[in-house]
Every structure is written in C-alpha cells, then in structure tokens.
Amino acid sequence: MSSVARARARTVAVAATDGMLHFELALASEVFGSKPDGVPGPWYEVEVCGARPVRVGRFLLEPDRGLDWLTQAGTVIVPALADVDADPPADLVEALRAAHASGARVVSLCTGVFALAAAGLLDGLRATTHWAHTDALAARFPRIEVDPDVLYVDNGRVLTSAGKAAAMDLCLHLIRLDHGSAVANAVARRLVVPPHRAGGQAQFVTTPVPEQDDHPLAALLPWIMERLDQPLTVEDLARHANLSSRHLGRQFRAATGTTPLQWLLTQRIRRAQELLEKTDESVDSIAAASGMGTATTLRRHFHRTVGVPPDAYRRTFRS
Incomplete structure (x- = not known):
C-alpha cells in the first residue's frame, strides 16, 4: 500500500x-x-x-x-x-x-x-x-x-x-x-463501554447482560469462557446452570438477545480472532483452541461472520 x-x-x-x-x-x-x-x-x-x-x-x-x-x-x-x-x-x-x-x-x-x-x-x-x-x-x-x-x-x-x-x-x-x-x-x-457486542444481537433485550451474583447466567458465562476449546452442547450448559434447556434459552434471549449456541459461536470467533492476531499458531491449532474442531469448520464460520478467511484476517493485522 x-x-x-x-x-x-x-x-x-x-x-x-x-x-x-x-x-x-x-x-x-x-x-x-x-x-x-x-x-x-x-x-x-x-x-x-x-x-x-x-x-x-x-x-x-x-x-x-x-x-x-x-x-x-x-x-x-x-x-x-x-x-x-x-x-x-x-x-x-x-x-x-x-x-x-x-x-x-x-x-x-x-x-x-x-x-x-x-x-x-x-x-x-x-x-x-x-x-x-x-x-x-x-x-x-x-x-x-x-x-x-x-x-x-x-x-x-x-x-x-x-x-x-x-x-x-x-x-x-x-x-x-x-x-x-x-x-x-x-x-x-x-x-467505559462494553468492548464487544455482536452485530446480530437484538436491539432491545429485557434485561442487561447479567452482573448480579444470583442471576442464572452469572456463573455460567465465565464457566463457558474457560471451556471454549471443549465441545459444549445446550444440554451441557443447562446442566451446569441447573436449568432445563428451554428455560436456559429464555434466560439467554432475555440477557443477551440471542440463543446459547449463537452466543457460544460468537465467543469462539472472538477467541479465534485474538489468536490469529497475537500468535503464530496454525489455523488447525486455532480451530482446536477456539472449540471449532477443524480448520474447515473455522474457515466456514469465520468467513461468514467476519467477512474474510482466517488467513487473510491474520495477514491484515500482521501487515
């Protein structure tokens, strides 16, 4: 340039x-x-x-x-x-x-x-x-x-x-x-504003992202963030939160404006972005570390969400 x-x-x-x-x-x-x-x-x-x-x-x-x-x-x-x-x-x-x-x-x-x-x-x-x-x-x-x-x-x-x-x-x-x-x-x-709200999040949600200690998601969200590299299902999340899958979905929609799986996918993409920016790890390694499984899966979701493939994203920030 x-x-x-x-x-x-x-x-x-x-x-x-x-x-x-x-x-x-x-x-x-x-x-x-x-x-x-x-x-x-x-x-x-x-x-x-x-x-x-x-x-x-x-x-x-x-x-x-x-x-x-x-x-x-x-x-x-x-x-x-x-x-x-x-x-x-x-x-x-x-x-x-x-x-x-x-x-x-x-x-x-x-x-x-x-x-x-x-x-x-x-x-x-x-x-x-x-x-x-x-x-x-x-x-x-x-x-x-x-x-x-x-x-x-x-x-x-x-x-x-x-x-x-x-x-x-x-x-x-x-x-x-x-x-x-x-x-x-x-x-x-x-x-002094939240660092990231995904564009697909709803414009209006009935309650803010939980901060109260007694909110059903208050302990669940940090627990998920520590396990992004692991396979997680809605049933896994509901079990940890002591909620039914349906009740968990309602709590997520009210607190974040999206579904549990979409919220989880957003966090995985963010983790992949950080690793692409800060490390020299291969796309396969980053796919595993972000919980996307394979490089093919990461490339598909990353391109659809971010707009460019992971390799192009990395080159942009390395340049």
Missing part, C-alpha cells in the same frame, strides 16, 4: 448537514478522534465535512471541509438525521454517491441510513436503523432488506447501525477491523 493509500485509509470524514443529531456526530468524532494510550503507529485523522455551517441541535458548527472532500476519505460516517420524513439534502446524497464510487467505506449511524438509502447505496443489501424507524425505512426503500432486530449490519463497504449505543458498537467494530481486538478493547476501556 502506498503512503497516499495508507493516509486515505486512516482518514475519517464525518458528513454534517442541518438537522443532524449531535449525539452521533460527537460520538464519531470522539471514538475516531482520540488515540488511546499505548497504541503504536498512526491513528485516524477526523474531518467534519459540510457544504456550509450546519445547525446541530442548538449549536452552529463550522465544518473543517466541504462535502466534496468525502472522496478523499477512507471512511465516511453519516450521523443520525432528526427528520426522517424529509428527503436528505441533495448535496449530501450526491457527495455520498461520489465517495462510494471513489472507494470509501460509507457508514450510517442510526437514522443516517436514510441518506445512504436515498443515494442508492443500500439497494439489494441488508440494513438496519433505530427500531422506531425500520418500518418507515422499509416502506420508502423497498429494495433494501431492512432488519429491525440487529445492532448493526456490515456489508463490507457499506455499514449501518441501529440507534444510540448501537452506533458505538459499530464504531468499535470498525476499529476492530482496522486495528484488531486489542486496540478496540483499549478504546472501549477508555470510553
């Missing part, structure tokens, strides 16, 4: 326009604009881009660059739009099309998805937004496969998130893709 390409890859352009919500705009600026202590190498350069001074909540913001500068960025982030019934500004829509055509990774936070949809960047793809607006998104843009039950959707170069906290999850996901799990965890630690 040339020096110009490397500089572009770490440039984040936050596209600003009147009526954007300041939470998501400030979130993107904070996550990508502040390098955590102890992280080697260059960090992101963040530029707020807009056609003119923009009204964000009660504040008037003077952009760093014009919207035409989006084509110079490696990642373009569109914060939430307050009025989802109005058409997004035409200049923003055109700038997003140009940025995508130039090779940028285009990301929407919450209702910023309506700008990506208006630009046609989501046609034929899965996407999400805040659960309160998924019906409106599906009705206005029928060519999009709207998923109301996930935190974020990664289509490679076009990514969308649900609202508020899910926007943070997607930003940390981007850092994990660019810099690895250790750096993403360092950023999460600085921001």
Whole structure:
C-alpha cells in the first residue's frame, strides 16, 4: 500500500448537514478522534465535512471541509438525521454517491441510513436503523432488506447501525477491523463501554447482560469462557446452570438477545480472532483452541461472520 493509500485509509470524514443529531456526530468524532494510550503507529485523522455551517441541535458548527472532500476519505460516517420524513439534502446524497464510487467505506449511524438509502447505496443489501424507524425505512426503500432486530449490519463497504449505543458498537467494530481486538478493547476501556457486542444481537433485550451474583447466567458465562476449546452442547450448559434447556434459552434471549449456541459461536470467533492476531499458531491449532474442531469448520464460520478467511484476517493485522 502506498503512503497516499495508507493516509486515505486512516482518514475519517464525518458528513454534517442541518438537522443532524449531535449525539452521533460527537460520538464519531470522539471514538475516531482520540488515540488511546499505548497504541503504536498512526491513528485516524477526523474531518467534519459540510457544504456550509450546519445547525446541530442548538449549536452552529463550522465544518473543517466541504462535502466534496468525502472522496478523499477512507471512511465516511453519516450521523443520525432528526427528520426522517424529509428527503436528505441533495448535496449530501450526491457527495455520498461520489465517495462510494471513489472507494470509501460509507457508514450510517442510526437514522443516517436514510441518506445512504436515498443515494442508492443500500439497494439489494441488508440494513438496519433505530427500531422506531425500520418500518418507515422499509416502506420508502423497498429494495433494501431492512432488519429491525440487529445492532448493526456490515456489508463490507457499506455499514449501518441501529440507534444510540448501537452506533458505538459499530464504531468499535470498525476499529476492530482496522486495528484488531486489542486496540478496540483499549478504546472501549477508555470510553467505559462494553468492548464487544455482536452485530446480530437484538436491539432491545429485557434485561442487561447479567452482573448480579444470583442471576442464572452469572456463573455460567465465565464457566463457558474457560471451556471454549471443549465441545459444549445446550444440554451441557443447562446442566451446569441447573436449568432445563428451554428455560436456559429464555434466560439467554432475555440477557443477551440471542440463543446459547449463537452466543457460544460468537465467543469462539472472538477467541479465534485474538489468536490469529497475537500468535503464530496454525489455523488447525486455532480451530482446536477456539472449540471449532477443524480448520474447515473455522474457515466456514469465520468467513461468514467476519467477512474474510482466517488467513487473510491474520495477514491484515500482521501487515
């Protein structure tokens, strides 16, 4: 990769326009604009881009660059739009099309998805937004496969998130893709937020991930994490938790928004990512250590979940 390409890859352009919500705009600026202590190498350069001074909540913001500068960025982030019934500004829509055509990774936070949809960047793809607006998104843009039950959707170069906290999850996901799990965890630690919530997790769960000592899963989850290299069934988990398999499934869905097996698979993939980043172990060894059994099984699940094969993932972080 040339020096110009490397500089572009770490440039984040936050596209600003009147009526954007300041939470998501400030979130993107904070996550990508502040390098955590102890992280080697260059960090992101963040530029707020807009056609003119923009009204964000009660504040008037003077952009760093014009919207035409989006084509110079490696990642373009569109914060939430307050009025989802109005058409997004035409200049923003055109700038997003140009940025995508130039090779940028285009990301929407919450209702910023309506700008990506208006630009046609989501046609034929899965996407999400805040659960309160998924019906409106599906009705206005029928060519999009709207998923109301996930935190974020990664289509490679076009990514969308649900609202508020899910926007943070997607930003940390981007850092994990660019810099690895250790750096993403360092950023999460600085921001005092959970280091990882999988994109497929439900937007709303009835109770938080258990912290109480008397919660049925409080002792079970650490027990599982210590045994990821072992074959585990739902019956094994239920037996250790002294629950029926059906009751265990209900407790998992309420606490994590997903099933026991899907949660277990997510943890195994995360373990494999860490080992690929930090060790020289073979894919076969990592498959065994993460409980995936064989390299073939690991490659299948890893590619489907992360988007690239394990070997390509390792090369990315070793480079």
